[in-house]
Amino acid sequence: MQLTTARFDAMPEGEAVALLLECCSSRTWAHSVAAARPFGSRTVLLATAAAAAENLDGDDLDEALAGHPRIGERTEDATSRREQSAVTGADTDILNRLAAGNRAYEERFGHVYLVRAAGRTAPELLEILERRLGNDPDTEKTEMRTALAEITRLRLERLVTDTAGSRA
Template identity: 50%
Template sequence: MRAGPMGCEAGEPAAAFDALDEARAEAALRACCAAPGWVRGMLAGRPYGTAARVFEASDAVLARLGEDEIDAALAGHPRIGDRPRDAESARDQAGVSGAERALLDALAAGNRAYEQRFGHIYLVCAAGRDAGELLGVLRARLDNDPQTEREVVRVELAKINRVRLGRLLDELAAGGPGEGTRA
């Protein structure tokens, strides 16, 4: 059996997620992605039965979202290197938290240049990456044209959603809260 994000086995049931009442499932999904259309699409697809189906649905729903929904998703993320707004962002950016001041300053300058060039925050799947690597990726992406960069943003958002959904499913399977109040 192939392992999914964060230890979820692709064939294991996602029964705990499927069993959440609508309000708890919505809150849990909002903690994964701030795009209302993504949350609605994920809720509409329940029950999933397996983690693999949850991840596949996430990718499919994301692929159908309009640019306004992608902008809503972006608005739910802090800048790389900024103080995280919530537990999910803190987990995602754990590799940045201990970076030296000079590196954090370089990330801040890179974020400003990126936002000036593309009109939105620099979004990257930061899980398991340190500040130096994320700065290198940012600098390389500054060379993208706007259309290519929007495509890259969708790919990175899909990765982030999968990581967060994996954590959610793992937590629910272990009997945790799974409603966006995780520490």
């Protein structure tokens, strides 16, 4: 499904929230972005959505993270499969190291390792994971929020355009 910003601005709040939940599973985020309408342009919508994602905290952030599978694990979610397509067919060593890194990350930080996987290779995803395991909790929280905003933006960009048939 793809729609214009004008159509998104005009849709009933419940429909807008449901659409937004496809991009980020935080109900607080989805309601916040839907309530900020009308945007008038895709640029304003994307900026508002990114800021809202970067400001999630506590249970709202946990809810957003819960919507993301581990990097390298098989998932039923078509969006996540597409975003993580680089790990499909990756060599066994990389997949094993990603699995071990995911476990270490979750033990260290208490939540799933979140990274924008789209456009990255499996070795790049592993390199980022290994680097981020060395982060202090505050630095990692910042990186994780940035990743959440990037993922949310990419998903929203696929759904909303400025004009019919265009991704302006």
